[in-house]
Amino acid sequence: MNDIAPITDPSTPPTVALRLHPTDNVLVALRSLTAGAPLTEGLSAAEAINSGHKIAARPIAPGEPIVKYGQVIGAATAEIAPGALVHVHNLGMSDHQQDYGFATAATSLAPILDPATFMGYHRSSGRVGTRNYLGILTSVNCSGSVARFIAEAMARESLLEEFPNVDGIVPIVHGTGCGMSGRGEGFETLFRTLAGYGHHANFGGILLLGLGCEVMQIADLVDREALKDTARFRYMTIQQTGGTRATVERGSAILRELAAEANKATRAPAPASKLVLGMQCGGSDGYSGITANPALGVASDLLVRHGGTSILSETPEIYGAEHLLTRRAVDAPTGRKLIDLIDWWENYTARNDGEMDNNPSPGNKRGGLTTILEKSLGAVAKGGTAPLSGVYRYGEPIDQPGFVFMDSPGYDPCSVTGQVASGANLIAFTTGRGSVSGYQPVPSIKIASNLDLWQRMQPDMDVNCGEILEGTSLEAKGEEIFDLLLRVASGEKTKSEAQGFGAVEFVPWQIGAVM
Template identity: 80%
Template sequence: MTTLTDQGTAVLRLHGSDNVLVALRDIPAGADLGDGIAAASKIPSGHKVAATAIAAGAPVRKYGQIIGSATEDIAPGAHVHVHNLGMGAHKQDYGFGSEAKALRPMEVQASFRGFHRPSGRVGTRNYIGILTSVNCSGSVARFIAEYAHRERLLDAFPNVDGIVPVVHGTGCGMSGGGEGYETLFRTLAGYGHNPNFGAILMVGLGCEVMQIPDLIDREALKDSARFRYMTIQQTGGTRATVEKGLGILRELAAEANKAEREEAPASKLVLGMQCGGSDGYSGITANPALGVASDLLVRHGGISILSETSEIYGAEHLLTQRAVDTATGRKLIDLIEWWEDYTARNYGEMDNNPSPGNKRGGLTTILEKSLGAVAKGGSAPLSGVYRYAEPIDAPGFVFMDSPGYDPCSVTGQTASGANLIAFTTGRGSVSGYQPVPCIKIASNPDLWRRMEPDMDVNCGDILEGVTLEDKGREIFELMLRVASGEHTKSEAQGFGAVEFVPWQIGAVM
């Protein structure tokens, strides 16, 4: 592979057809960029500079793809950003399945040590969850967890990783049917099934729209040894519910403690992939490196989930061309069309990204951001497209519908069965997602230096000569270690208490 430093210059051309270059460091005005081009002004690291003259209205290309149109004439060496680059018209060739090429399976199967569940799935952690059906039971769920912590309830159960109250802001004041209800139902039921929970206590108020009896009518939630439930109204109020909850937690902890880590094939890993706080390097270093790790997992028979539908907008053709069949590719386009309608009817627009932080990092349009984000998906065929929080039932590289808002997207991936999260960032996102460990991947060396206590992997060294293949293998090997119990930086700092954010669709009544 060609490393990014082979040019020996301060700029990088990502594709032969590109008419912009990427600054590999801060470039002062007047600096020689090669090929007779001088920087017309200061170019911040990660930002774009014109490689040739670009006429107003002409397409601007990066990654060999159109990222927008020039809003004015742009001279060679000029800074290309929000002041002279806009969305413009864009139309892709979906080419369903035209680039789908099966990856060669690994001859030797990697493994990790996880918690085998009766469902056949394997957890990377062994938590007890206190799952709430409605916001009204959220405080009581936290009280139960806090009392259990103060009483050191888990001291007698060394195989249990902790108690996770799963609280949220909905469950009532909503329609009892339709998109919003069905989405929340799948999310709560999916958390009840996630293999990183060794046991679940569900707590409701009693009179809410999201009724517990409806939720428990599922096989895994009928396991009385590992799943219990109660309502505050029926139990007799807050104090009685907390006291009863503590007793139930002791019983559930004894059951969850029976599980021990055992060898499991890498095919049992379900990886949720995210990017947040992206910058101009994300699509060059961290995202494609994660794409290499994703391909390795798929080659081992595992599941790799790409999401954030609003942040693949404009790059969806790169996925439909890899779809295993036309029907799968068409499902993705149906999602894009739903999102166009969804944003329009809520007086939004698909080009509401990049965020201010993304723009400071060098990203200009959603097309540019999406092209970089899709790189997380590697090169594997797109084998399935799923609704938010829908159970993923087949191996391979898949797409799950979700907003681009990271906590909401990870919540859906966890409900779909993810037992591991990999999260790339260029600006410095800090978050964690109990019960699922989250690996943080920095896109540039400056971020790594500033926020190393929050970052697990430095992809900035790709800019210094490390290959994407080597970095992808490093990420994959870390995934196996984390799945076997090694703590990530976000876990060690205690993140995960506020990042359960179900996607709330529809009117609040």
């Protein structure tokens, strides 16, 4: 990534490389460098080095730990000279046994006595929505096309013009619901996900649509989850209704009734404690852990101080940094639940012929990241400094405020799907390489980690954290993010919403055999 012209003039005064912690033996290039370019501490670049990449701050012997953020991110696989690039050719994974120190560093944050408010949709459940959509939720992939046919029929009839308080119609389709066991981990995960969307506060009305013969039976969802508010929730199957055409006609009539009910909802003041923020990072780079992620961490802490909830996820992307979270757990059992998840993932990847260091992605590496240990240390910065108050399964309802963790893959759409199912009514998504996605029915703000990305993809980005490298404080940028979250929760559209994203990013986590 060449976001700033290479430094060639020895008299150039700006800082061009940064040591993040006094014990680090690498620096981070703040701009692209040519060989011989002067660095800090009397060093010069031994070769051309791209911005965001690591530079050896001193001689490093083969096998010696590489330290960044004051933490081990791997070990040298070859001798590394001062000023040389430290990356995939000379840095590999290493043992990373950690002292979990359960609950030894949990420090409560001072509550804000005059909490902020936003304008939201108050639901009978006590939760507050940030949007007011109609959803067509499918129990199985076999009903996905018909769900879209119903949405298309409503668009042709210009339904939303009649009901201005309804934000849109979201057909929620996926690729599973059958060809799976009717019990066990995979079934329960999908069940929680569908039930969570059925209850979500950002829906003013839901039509649950099945085929009729699938493993994920509509009757089970309705009976077990008590989705029986007929003013906001209806259900039907294609087989029982009489086929595709009859289902589209009946579904369209039902959706019109649901729209009339949803249109009665209006925004009203709500405390920030009703916000549930899902935090994600995707397309991360060498700056993500320095700018965007810690700035989001400041916003997360602010939300917690206002009595709200923030959710960190992507379990494979905290691997190697989990000890920073277990130390902040409110008690030892909460910290142990997190380590149980790490153990599950190690077993899960091993039995599927993978390994935890399959992550970072090629794009992450082009942006300066090398090992999962390095990526994870930057990723956990999204969680700020608040105590870890809970650990949840994928899609499990979040039932307490504060900073919490929800288990999920690192695959962004899948992870966000779980957070939404768990109750997130806002998403904050940091990125260094660039991400274009949205997550209806929940608005998502995009936070750029560097100036180059901001300049190249500004129509997709909501916040420029590249300004942190130009002197803006993390605290100021975190406050900016928090203020934007309040505005978006009150109805301001994000860049992804304005471009129409969110129709294809419902990706439930599929676990288990496909049969």
